[in-house]
Amino acid sequence: MILPPADWMDRRGLAALIAALDGRARFVGGAVRDTLLGLEVKDIDVATPLLPEDVIERLTAASIKVVPTGIAHGTVTAVLPDGPVEITTLRRDVSTDGRRATVAFSDDWQEDAARRDFTINALSANPQTFEVFDYFGGLEDLENLQIRFIGSAAERIAEDHLRIMRYFRFLARFGQDQLDDEAFPACTAAAAKLENLSRERVADELLKLLGTEDPVFAVNQMLEAGIFKHIIEAVDKDASAILHQLVEREQRLHVMPTSIRRLVALLPKDADKASHIAKSLKLSKKQQKAIGERLSSRLGGDRSEPDTAPTDIRAFAYRTNIEAARDVALLFAEETVLPDMLARLKGWQPPIFPLTGGDLIEQGLKPGPVVAKTLAKIEAAWIAQGFPDEQWVRKFVDDHDLTLLT
Structure with a gap:
């Protein structure tokens, strides 16, 4: 050839x-x-x-x-x-x-x-x-889009345990839903060996796997075979369903996939547990922060409802960033509100709060912690009103006794 x-x-x-x-x-x-x-x-x-x-x-x-x-x-x-x-x-x-x-x-x-x-x-x-x-x-x-080890699968894996991760990454990228009769059992049998590898190497392969066009089949096989417990200590009880829904939404809405967004789909939705796992994988501080941002969303601030998107997606984007808000919508929003959430984010840039602590001091507030607390109260009201213009903020200040806002 x-x-x-x-x-x-x-x-x-x-x-x-x-x-x-x-x-x-x-x-x-x-x-x-x-x-x-x-x-x-x-x-x-x-x-x-x-x-x-x-x-x-x-x-x-x-x-x-x-x-x-x-x-x-x-x-x-x-x-x-x-x-x-x-x-x-x-x-x-x-x-x-x-x-x-x-x-x-x-x-x-x-x-x-x-x-x-x-x-x-x-x-x-x-x-x-x-x-x-x-x-x-x-x-x-x-x-035939068949992923097959050279010679003995067990021997190739024994030479380099990271090949277990590579098998599923290549399965996701090229093999789709064709498990090799020798490779898959060999990967499952040796999965515990992944714990002997540096977390950086394992995390790198995991993110590459999640970054493929459609990792759902490969990830599901790893979940069902118990391989993931040797990679991260816990996954979300609904990880398979969340990842499947996320990938379907990305493809249907023509959203570029990201590995971190898909990793969040797999992680426990308790921010503390997820943070611990992210640290154990030795992810970068930027990646750890991104995971925390995406798991900080709660419907109306209710932390008992972890698998929902915030009702005001722009307010969440203002507190975090546009990318985090988009990910939260794709991950957790109900299908009926998802299109509107994404539309509200498209082309929108979070505004700058048009008030400073110095402005409040000029209005007679005494310098000190009370200034920051008052400023936060006014900013919260501004956000709740949908980010009105500076004139609204100035009128709000004029209409309220600042000493009572804290």
Whole structure:
């Protein structure tokens, strides 16, 4: 099979890079797989039997900037005008412990392909002829959208436990609803090994899985098989239904999916529990804050009703941000009010409260904590009225005894 033409093949500097390697290279991994599927290619990876030092010397001689990003494992990065290209020397595993591998360099293309995870990721292509090399039936699996480990699924997982997460991510992205008879039981049997991995690595794969177009089937399989308890300590009792409804709404309303929004669908709706889980996953402070914002919404401020959207979505957006408000509507709003909520957010920018503490002091209020409390009371009334103009605020101040507002 010949790799069909694709835009990425014409990236500036790519031909010069291949020439510098004297043609002793192949395109590997996602670039080959996604081109065969007609998908956009973002990252280009190249494999070569040349040793890293030789690669660096050749690229430098060709005036191509090269960075030794992972030279201990044989990887350097060529900095090209249209984006970086990773170049990795062919390898074979010497030893593995489920978290990391010790490798030795090789000059055997099939040996290098054999250490990859799935058959569809072991494809490679000649950069001059674009002939595709397939040692493990990846082309057939790609045609059938089958996600299958190379060789023994149990052995591949034992080499790297994170491959359990990768299996379900690739299932969501390419395999849809076709479970492999060997892969799925092997993932289920080894799921407890996920607890041995760094939470950052697990969280990264989880967010990638949730960021696929439709992760519902894959996530449901993980939930039913009890795999999620080895990833996060608890999920919402209605996680499957909430995620299914969310994805359906995103697709129907043409809303771009986000991993954090979908993670909120899975997490317990108790903000404290969700916060603890977010911290345990070592999510960034920005991501933790986003989760907290989306779980801070309560109907009329009633914390006994956690799975509802606030009645005034603009007021919630004002207190948090537009993105958080949109997510809350998509996650928790009743279907009858969802369109109106989204319409009220579209193109709306939260206004600036047209009053300061200094204004109140000028009106005779004594400086101190009372100023902030009074200002908050007036702001709450302003929000409740739907953010009227400054004239309304000034009249409100004139019509009320400020000393009684606290």
